[in-house]
Amino acid sequence: MRVHLISLILSVLVLIVIQSAVSQERDFSGFEMALDQDHYADFLRTGNNIGRNYSIGFRLTAYGYEMDNDKLGLPFLRKHIDEFLVKPYLRGISFRHERELHDFTFIANAFMPGHIADDTEVYDIEVALGYDHYQDRPFSSFTGFRSTKRFEGNKLFAKSARKMDFAVTSSFSFGFSGFGIAQALQNFFHGNSYFGTERPIPNLWKRDETKAYPGGQVLGWGFPMFLYTLTAEAVVWKPIKTFQFQLRPDFNLGYYTNFGLGFDVGKVMKGEKFIDNLGYTDTNNASILSVGNGYFAYSLVAGGTARVVLYNAHVNGLYGLSKGHYITFEDTRHVVLEGYVGAKVQILNWVEFMVSVTTRTPEIKSTNPQELHHWATMSMKVLLNAYN
Numbered sequence: 489m490r491v492h493l494i495s496l497i498l499s500v501l502v503l504i505v506i507q508s509a510v511s512q513e514r515d516f517s518g519f520e521m522a523l524d525q526d527h528y529a530d531f532l533r534t535g536n537n538i539g540r541n542y543s544i545g546f547r548l549t550a551y552g553y554e555m556d557n558d559k560l561g562l563p564f565l566r567k568h569i570d571e572f573l574v575k576p577y578l579r580g581i582s583f584r585h586e587r588e589l590h591d592f593t594f595i596a597n598a599f600m601p602g603h604i605a606d607d608t609e610v611y612d613i614e615v616a617l618g619y620d621h622y623q624d625r626p627f628s629s630f631t632g633f634r635s636t637k638r639f640e641g642n643k644l645f646a647k648s649a650r651k652m653d654f655a656v657t658s659s660f661s662f663g664f665s666g667f668g669i670a671q672a673l674q675n676f677f678h679g680n681s682y683f684g685t686e687r688p689i690p691n692l693w694k695r696d697e698t699k700a701y702p703g704g705q706v707l708g709w710g711f712p713m714f715l716y717t718l719t720a721e722a723v724v725w726k727p728i729k730t731f732q733f734q735l736r737p738d739f740n741l742g743y744y745t746n747f748g749l750g751f752d753v754g755k756v757m758k759g760e761k762f763i764d765n766l767g768y769t770d771t772n773n774a775s776i777l778s779v780g781n782g783y784f785a786y787s788l789v790a791g792g793t794a795r796v797v798l799y800n801a802h803v804n805g806l807y808g809l810s811k812g813h814y815i816t817f818e819d820t821r822h823v824v825l826e827g828y829v830g831a832k833v834q835i836l837n838w839v840e841f842m843v844s845v846t847t848r849t850p851e852i853k854s855t856n857p858q859e860l861h862h863w864a865t866m867s868m869k870v871l872l873n874a875y876n
Contacts, residue, residue, distance in 0.1 A: 513590065514553065515553050517552040518777045519869065520551070520775060524543060524545030524769050525863065525866075526863035528864035529862035530862075532845070542604055543598065543600065543861070544598055544670055544674050545670070546595070546670070546673060547594070547595050547867070549591050549592070549594075549775060550591065550592050551590065552590060553590055555591050562592070563592070563637075566659070573718060582643060583642075583654065584644060585641045587640050589636075589777060591774065591777070592633065593634040595632060596631045596673070597629065597630055597670060598670030598671065599629075600625075600627050604627075608688050611688075621701040625851065626813040627693055627704060628665065629671070629705060630713055631663050631665075632663015632664060632713065632771075633661065633662060634659050634771055634774070636658070638656070638658075639656045640654075640655045640761065641653075652722060655721040655761075656721075657719045658717065658718050659716070659717040659771070659772075660716050661715040661717070664709075665706075665711040666709035666710060667710070675690065706801070706805040707810060708810075713742070713743040714742045715740060715744055716741045716742055718739045718740075719737070719774070721763075729758065730756055731756070732754075732763065733752070734752050734753075735749070736791070737749050738750065744800050744802070745798045746796055746800075748793045751791055752765060752791035754789030755789070756789070757787050757834065758781045759785075760780055760787065763789050766831075766832060766865070777871070780834050783835070785834040786834070787831065787832050788830075789829075790829040791828055792825065795824045797820070815852050820851065824849055826846065826848045827847050829844065830843060830865075834871070838870070838871055841867070842865070842869070844865045845865075848861045
């Protein structure tokens with residue numbers, strides 16, 4: 489009897505220790521607002537920017553345990569996918585769970601060809617020199633929401649007893665094309681010189697059958713778009729506590745189907761276990777809420793990804809079902825390289841400012857491989873006390 493009682497007490501103590509080892513996330517732990525704007529990366533371009541692509545994006549994120557509430561819809565769908573993909577994988581690699589992070593995000597982004605207006609002198613000159621809309625990427629946009637869950641912990645290698653910090657992030661995004669929010673943002677920023685973003689006001693977002701060149705979006709208004717993303721991060725080298733190198737494989741299934749292998753390297757904040765990918769605001773790149781140790785903290789990082797692209801609705805449309813302009817499978821580049829460099833600063837454990845610049849190789853074969861696509865991202869986070 490005494491043996492059973494001792495076993496019961498030990499079991500309860502073990503459960504308490506395990507429970508306390510997993511940090512309990514607060515219901516609401518922070519908020520973020522981020523903006524992509526290609527104009528802020530013009531310093532990377534040369535000449536008259538003939539080969540540029542326009543891009544713009546906006547992200548509004550709420551962090552915390554309540555962001556995993558099934559009432560929001562997307563968390564319910566993501567959890568069912570995780571049951572089949574994420575949890576069996578974590579069990580299979582003997583993942584030692586330490587904490588979880590959740591967020592729910594509103595995203596509006598858009599990608600455009602090098603000319604968004606046909607009423608400018610530059611447009612007339614370049615058409616005379618041979619510019620062809622059919623050899624450029626089409627207009628495209630996404631407006632919707634993303635549900636994200638992040639598992640952080642470590643993996644212990646039995647033979648060497650080496651412990652490696654390891655994280656897995658799963659996201660499910662759902663939205664629609666052609667809602668016009670990204671176009672409205674573009675109209676606003678291009679029409680205001682005091683933001684440093686003055687450019688031609690776009691007039692080719694809508695299809696006009698009377699013109700001899702394509703206009704309008706590759707997918708029509710209100711077309712449903714979804715994306716499931718699974719990303720892993722493994723810290724493979726950490727010579728000191730605030731400098732590390734990590735590998736970042738990822739898989740995306742949906743309107744942007746691809747798989748990539750990336751890396752991140754740089755100085756992290758004291759107390760930060762993983763490098764925050766400070767790249768762009770697209771649906772396949774979730775942001776991390778990390779609170780550094782100290783009243784002032786900063787991070788300087790860079791990274792890159794080689795991505796094998798099987799399908800991109802922003803470029804390919806629906807392979808023949810899209811009206812107007814789209815790029816065929818044969819004319820799509822199926823290996824795309826991305827790179828970024830960024831910095832973030834936290835003040836008083838309360839507010840964080842981030843800026844980064846991203847570069848991507850061309851996604852269509854008609855574009856000169858030397859003509860890279862550049863854009864910048866800026867964000868501000870309000871950090872609440874994330875954990876009890």
